[in-house]
Amino acid sequence: MKYSYISHLYCPKCGNTYETSEQYQLCTCGSPLLVDYDLEGISRNLSPDVLALREPSLWRYHELLPVENAANVVSLGEGMTPLTLFPRVGENMAIEKLYMKDEGLVPTGSFKARGATVGVSKAREVGVKELAMPTNGNAGAAWGLYAARAGMKATIVMPYDAPEITRNEVALSGANLYLVNGLISDAGKIVAKAVGDYNLYDASTLKEPYRIEGKKTMGLEIAEQFNWQLPDVILYPTGGGVGLIGIYKALKELKALGWVEGKLPRLVAVQSTGCAPIVKAWEEGRRESDFWKDSETLAFGINVPKALGDFLVLDAISDTEGCAVAVDDESMLQEQEKIAQMEGNFICPEGAATITAARKLRENGWIGADETVVVLNTGAGIKYPDTVQVKPEMLKKEDTIVKKVEESES
Amino acid sequence: MKYSYISHLYCPKCGNTYETSEQYQLCTCGSPLLVDYDLEGISRNLSPDVLALREPSLWRYHELLPVENAANVVSLGEGMTPLTLFPRVGENMAIEKLYMKDEGLVPTGSFKARGATVGVSKAREVGVKELAMPTNGNAGAAWGLYAARAGMKATIVMPYDAPEITRNEVALSGANLYLVNGLISDAGKIVAKAVGDYNLYDASTLKEPYRIEGKKTMGLEIAEQFNWQLPDVILYPTGGGVGLIGIYKALKELKALGWVEGKLPRLVAVQSTGCAPIVKAWEEGRRESDFWKDSETLAFGINVPKALGDFLVLDAISDTEGCAVAVDDESMLQEQEKIAQMEGNFICPEGAATITAARKLRENGWIGADETVVVLNTGAGIKYPDTVQVKPEMLKKEDTIVKKVEESES
Numbered sequence A, B: 001m002k003y004s005y006i007s008h009l010y011c012p013k014c015g016n017t018y019e020t021s022e023q024y025q026l027c028t029c030g031s032p033l034l035v036d037y038d039l040e041g042i043s044r045n046l047s048p049d050v051l052a053l054r055e056p057s058l059w060r061y062h063e064l065l066p067v068e069n070a071a072n073v074v075s076l077g078e079g080m081t082p083l084t085l086f087p088r089v090g091e092n093m094a095i096e097k098l099y100m101k102d103e104g105l106v107p108t109g110s111f112k113a114r115g116a117t118v119g120v121s122k123a124r125e126v127g128v129k130e131l132a133m134p135t136n137g138n139a140g141a142a143w144g145l146y147a148a149r150a151g152m153k154a155t156i157v158m159p160y161d162a163p164e165i166t167r168n169e170v171a172l173s174g175a176n177l178y179l180v181n182g183l184i185s186d187a188g189k190i191v192a193k194a195v196g197d198y199n200l201y202d203a204s205t206l207k208e209p210y211r212i213e214g215k216k217t218m219g220l221e222i223a224e225q226f227n228w229q230l231p232d233v234i235l236y237p238t239g240g241g242v243g244l245i246g247i248y249k250a251l252k253e254l255k256a257l258g259w260v261e262g263k264l265p266r267l268v269a270v271q272s273t274g275c276a277p278i279v280k281a282w283e284e285g286r287r288e289s290d291f292w293k294d295s296e297t298l299a300f301g302i303n304v305p306k307a308l309g310d311f312l313v314l315d316a317i318s319d320t321e322g323c324a325v326a327v328d329d330e331s332m333l334q335e336q337e338k339i340a341q342m343e344g345n346f347i348c349p350e351g352a353a354t355i356t357a358a359r360k361l362r363e364n365g366w367i368g369a370d371e372t373v374v375v376l377n378t379g380a381g382i383k384y385p386d387t388v389q390v391k392p393e394m395l396k397k398e399d400t401i402v403k404k405v406e407e408s409e410s
Helices: A039-045 A058-064 A087-092 A112-125 A138-150 A164-173 A184-198 A211-215 A217-225 A242-257 A277-283 A310-319 A329-343 A349-363 A405-409 B039-045 B058-064 B087-092 B112-125 B138-150 B164-173 B184-198 B211-215 B217-225 B242-257 B277-283 B310-319 B329-343 B349-363 B405-409
Strands: A006-010 A034-037 A083-085 A097-102 A130-134 A153-159 A176-180 A233-237 A266-272 A323-327 A372-377 A393-395 B006-010 B034-037 B083-085 B097-102 B130-134 B153-159 B176-180 B233-237 B266-272 B323-327 B372-377 B393-395
Touching: A034 A039, A034 A211, A039 A058, A039 A242, A058 A112, A058 A217, A083 A217, A087 A097, A087 A329, A097 A217, A097 A349, A112 A138, A112 A211, A112 A217, A130 A138, A130 A184, A138 A153, A138 A164, A138 B329, A153 A164, A153 A184, A164 A176, A164 B329, A176 A184, A211 A217, A211 A242, A217 A242, A233 A242, A233 A349, A242 A266, A242 A310, A266 A277, A266 A310, A266 A349, A277 A310, A277 A323, A310 A323, A323 A349, A329 A349, A329 B138, A329 B164, A349 A372, B034 B039, B034 B211, B039 B058, B039 B242, B058 B112, B058 B217, B083 B217, B087 B097, B087 B329, B097 B217, B097 B349, B112 B138, B112 B211, B112 B217, B130 B138, B130 B184, B138 B153, B138 B164, B153 B164, B153 B184, B164 B176, B176 B184, B211 B217, B211 B242, B217 B242, B233 B242, B233 B349, B242 B266, B242 B310, B266 B277, B266 B310, B266 B349, B277 B310, B277 B323, B310 B323, B323 B349, B329 B349, B349 B372
Parallel strands: A097 A372, A130 A153, A153 A176, A176 B393, A233 A266, A233 A372, A266 A323, A393 B176, B097 B372, B130 B153, B153 B176, B233 B266, B233 B372, B266 B323
Antiparallel strands: A006 A034, A083 A097, B006 B034, B083 B097
16 A cells, blocks of 8 residues: 555646656746645545544645655654634634634644645655745744754745744754845745755745645544534635645545535635735635735734735635635734633634634624534744733732732632 | 543552542642542453544543543643654664653643643532642643633732743733742742632642643553553653653553553653752652752753652652753753754753753663653743744845855755
8 A cells, every 4th residue: 555645746727737756846837736646546545444543643644645655754743733612712702613723733833834744755755955935934933843854954034023933943943044124025035036046945835836735634634523524614814825725625635535525614714904915806806816015914924915826715715605804903812812711722813813703704694603613723822922911910929919809709 | 431430539648548529739748649540440441442542632541530520621632742753863862762752732832731631620620710829830821721711710920030921821811920029939838828818729739639640641642652562761851740750650550550561661850950959869869859949940840949749759760760860951952952953843941951861861871772762842942932042144125145155065
């Protein structure tokens, strides 16, 4: 039995195909490339029941992943993150079956580790020695550290305003770290130049075909965790959009395998009102988005003014009868606090955005009260310390706590 | 079949016993209380093979945990953290089979979540409405957030110098947060007073009997992840010591169940040279430690000048033919960087301390080259941003990356 049933790369725009033992970036037509598998082969040789006995990491799905030789896998045990019922917040917004998948519980504290483990592993398999990428922080942290584990060199360029902790992660990994006084789009231009100048592997979002395969495991896991019964709605915070594209790809593959049946979940792309190019395109009924000028949001991971895969995101939400929703920063922060106080989870602002969006869509009736809804928290709240304002009471050693009567009696 | 096979509480010092439906803190003799189980009942009704089919959280071991009604479980999907081979660092220190168990991958980013999920769940079961505790940061974050999930009130007192991110976690949880200009021992005194004044449940380390049960799951998982073959050595960063006591308790229970055989792993308590009361007691052949004056270490989690369970730690390392080792802060930081660059993992200083200790013990021959060694990384490095000094190159939008020739050719 084969470790991977990868068959070839194909272009979702022009239909061109490529084989998978060489290094490829974009299609000659400029579109991202996607991976195809011999799904019939998997169907004949693998039953979903077998998966339950495998270790709880995303590599349990190795037949559906692109790495052909297990020895190339660069893993830190990432994946099989919890899918947790949020009963109190769910009741609060009248969605009884509200689940959060917690991507804070992976190495580097964000879902970017999924893309990095698969992307770096496959890069190793096709002989990459040095990669480069722009990042809003978390992807750079993940790729920097996984590249280090693979013994690969990495050059990472991130905006000066990206979360400071992600600088530390990249620096500690030994990668070459550059900060740019601009946005991820500016970092991208610098990386593109360096890729040309020094013949590096371009690991920018969707410029290599494999990180999406890592991210699709979120979709595989959701299906397996619901025992191969799909939820009704999945909400995803959308910057580059690879997570959403990946989940959609996973669900289609599972359907082709016959492991799931019926209607696919409606996929919802959630953005910030300060950077909502895909929401705008969606509302205008267009298939591609325009560059969003002067974008700004504290949810740094979704501050992406123009995503290379925007058309894939728009296809995915259109095909599944989903939608795109923008929420403002203030609402995200309120939701973040509510989640901590009602559910005990310190999620990131991007994750909080999906909860706000679910609330809005329930209020306007787009989500029904008895539907099963999954929101993705794409990272740990501890990576964003500045979202919380703290004014604790200061005590001296000899002080005692004086509680207000209301407090101790309530 | 019962959810839990808990039988009673007992005092490891005076032998007194207590039943488990009431709230208890310390034994009347002043010692911490431990939980005992009907291991014969478990042995008759549960086979370890069944566990493999359960969800990947520590609650898979519910028969060996104290919560009797599953409805009381307060969980965020914690546990079954990766046990990852560190091949390059292992080779570097001539320990081929060096594994790290990564406790950064749990809610709140530290192993404290294990104690909190079990401690808060059992507190709910015995009717606790409000708890209080001192903390060096991570335990407070975990208990604050799990208490919030349980709908329970919490009062948390931490040193002003504790990691800032843990303040944010506690504050966001809605707990009452107080900072004290002192050490955890000073915070402990303030909590003890408040517990008396307001009749609160004292959730201080080992003053309630159940958090240790959560922490013992690290030992259960290590055994299961090695397919019920035990490693030779386990190194644990030791502050309050509950993790080490818990692992020891787990291993003894597994042995009594007949799920593991042979010699128990040698347990190693790792401390900082700036706060090494247990190492000192160990070296002096004593059964209890003295208060360590003016303790100081950047590994904040192990800055505990006097642990209530010191005698249990010393017993555990003595019974298993283990030892206690102190390492300095400088070595920890070097090891932290090495782990990131060679293994791609950003671990916390406490975790790095265990690697340094393993290196020392290998150098002096205490650990053999062919032994299987497990170190515990008790938290995510991202919770300690200040351990990394970063001086990245700053670019303007129009700049290009100029790589040194050595760099691009090496």
